[in-house]
Amino acid sequence: MGIQFRTETFRDDFTFRNSPEHIRRFPFPFHEDSYMYAVNIEPHVPGPKGSVLENLIDVDEHYVSEMADRALVLAEDPLRCQSLPHMTLAGWDLLELLMTEQAKGYPEHFTLTRDGDNWHWINRPLGIDQKFVFGDLSTLPYGPMEYITRQSQGDFCILDQRDGNLWMDAGIVTTQADWSLDFDIGMNFFEWHAPVPLAHEKGVFTRALKFLLNIQQGQPARRLNWTMTINPRLDTSPENFHKWGPDRTTVTPENVGQKVHLRVELQSFWRLPRSNAMVFPIRCYLIKMDELATSKKWARRLHRVLRDLPEELATYKGLTRYRPTVVEWLAKHDDGAPTSSGFGPD
Amino acid sequence: MPIEPTIKSRPVYGTLSPQPGTDHLFIADAEGAEAILDLAKSAPPGFFDAAEIVFIPRASGDGYLAALHALKPARFYEGPSIGAALPRLKQTFATAHMGLRLYLSGTEGLIGQAMQAALDAGIDHSSIQTEHRGSLARRVQCVHCKGVTEDVTTQPVTCSHCGLLLLVRDHYSRRLAAFQGVCINAEDQSEKVPVEEVFR
Numbered sequence: 001m002g003i004q005f006r007t008e009t010f011r012d013d014f015t016f017r018n019s020p021e022h023i024r025r026f027p028f029p030f031h032e033d034s035y036m037y038a039v040n041i042e043p044h045v046p047g048p049k050g051s052v053l054e055n056l057i058d059v060d061e062h063y064v065s066e067m068a069d070r071a072l073v074l075a076e077d078p079l080r081c082q083s084l085p086h087m088t089l090a091g092w093d094l095l096e097l098l099m100t101e102q103a104k105g106y107p108e109h110f111t112l113t114r115d116g117d118n119w120h121w122i123n124r125p126l127g128i129d130q131k132f133v134f135g136d137l138s139t140l141p142y143g144p145m146e147y148i149t150r151q152s153q154g155d156f157c158i159l160d161q162r163d164g165n166l167w168m169d170a171g172i173v174t175t176q177a178d179w180s181l182d183f184d185i186g187m188n189f190f191e192w193h194a195p196v197p198l199a200h201e202k203g204v205f206t207r208a209l210k211f212l213l214n215i216q217q218g219q220p221a222r223r224l225n226w227t228m229t230i231n232p233r234l235d236t237s238p239e240n241f242h243k244w245g246p247d248r249t250t251v252t253p254e255n256v257g258q259k260v261h262l263r264v265e266l267q268s269f270w271r272l273p274r275s276n277a278m279v280f281p282i283r284c285y286l287i288k289m290d291e292l293a294t295s296k297k298w299a300r301r302l303h304r305v306l307r308d309l310p311e312e313l314a315t316y317k318g319l320t321r322y323r324p325t326v327v328e329w330l331a332k333h334d335d336g337a338p339t340s341s342g343f344g345p346d
Numbered sequence: 347m348p349i350e351p352t353i354k355s356r357p358v359y360g361t362l363s364p365q366p367g368t369d370h371l372f373i374a375d376a377e378g379a380e381a382i383l384d385l386a387k388s389a390p391p392g393f394f395d396a397a398e399i400v401f402i403p404r405a406s407g408d409g410y411l412a413a414l415h416a417l418k419p420a421r422f423y424e425g426p427s428i429g430a431a432l433p434r435l436k437q438t439f440a441t442a443h444m445g446l447r448l449y450l451s452g453t454e455g456l457i458g459q460a461m462q463a464a465l466d467a468g469i470d471h472s473s474i475q476t477e478h479r480g481s482l483a484r485r486v487q488c489v490h491c492k493g494v495t496e497d498v499t500t501q502p503v504t505c506s507h508c509g510l511l512l513l514v515r516d517h518y519s520r521r522l523a524a525f526q527g528v529c530i531n532a533e534d535q536s537e538k539v540p541v542e543e544v545f546r
Binding site (some may be wrong): 002079184190194200 | 355356484489510520529533
């Protein structure tokens, strides 16, 4: 039995929602009742069956609709997908990684057959059957990075490693939490993180970079990051901020449950074999407050995290305008009981 | 007024000093001329014999021209804007040999655009010196429409292309030679935001 892919939207009428099984597997990002930046990086190894970590590249019920949304974003704004000229080899590396992992994790949906450089890729959910020559650009309809990331959930940044730093030299970014690939492409690790408050002073990026530079092939790492989004909108880009920003004024005590979403990024970091570049998939998971509150522990804990979040972080994450309304709504789900440690729902 | 380092993407500038070699190219606008004249005070004899000066006077008019000519550079170009000078600069960079030393001084817009053209041509970062002089006006790229507004002195600023009211951030792209502008009242565009002259 394969995944039942939902037909839903992340714009206009916003029909996105999670099935009960997907609510239970949501990657809730808070292991305690408060939050501050930390270098929370751990080995990206397979997790429990049924969790988002069961496979290292997760495919879920939103796959088909997310890919349709990505195609809409790219049609409107091709600058969301860019690759500097020296990054083509890394693109092939990424294509290999994603095809291999998706075929391994979901054989009922994806099949990859390799005969030397002659590859045959079958993507059943999207109805794609592609024979091509690995390394030969003329045999695919897009560059290798764009080709495979139009078929893979999450944003992808490919980082070149040189001069003891990582450089954002290629990527496809259509489901981002308010940062611009077009502006940041070509920047090094410290530069593209420059606008993040508090973390530089804590030495977070220096330590994180040191860790990332040493990641070896076959030993990926991961971390979770989070923000909140009004309406289940994947494309919360700065490019379109003037279009989605007004959503933040529409939150009322009556609609918090349906309108306000916790947005979690599962970020993973992989060394690529031929190019020695790193790929940094940023996979976005959304959950409505109504869905989240089906776990008493999650609602209780999110209430405490949001209520006590430092003002700088709330501002940076764009929560200022609606935080009080959400905290008030969540307070009704917080009976003051202690929460158990760890991320799980109960 | 020196530029304070704020965030890690925001460029910082140094002080021009004479570098070894014979092949020197100076690119400056307005008060940037003063950085060249200050460097000349400590330059060895004959330093400018093979040098080229590309100068954009802007509001300084002919205030620095006589002093710059008195340095007797091998070539002197005076132009109306950095934009007008870029085609010839690109050709110079494309045909430059390894020993070229580049000195950029003046406004951030000039330094950024000359730097961008030099790096695009493969000139090594370590052979480029920069010194900020004069106006703090910024080159700002609107993240929404991608148009660049030149000589921005106010916070916020109206995008000269799409008309959105932009917060001028310190976030800077060397590739675009521009600061990032993001709609400041995106959540509620009826909100009035006071406009202040801050980048003088």
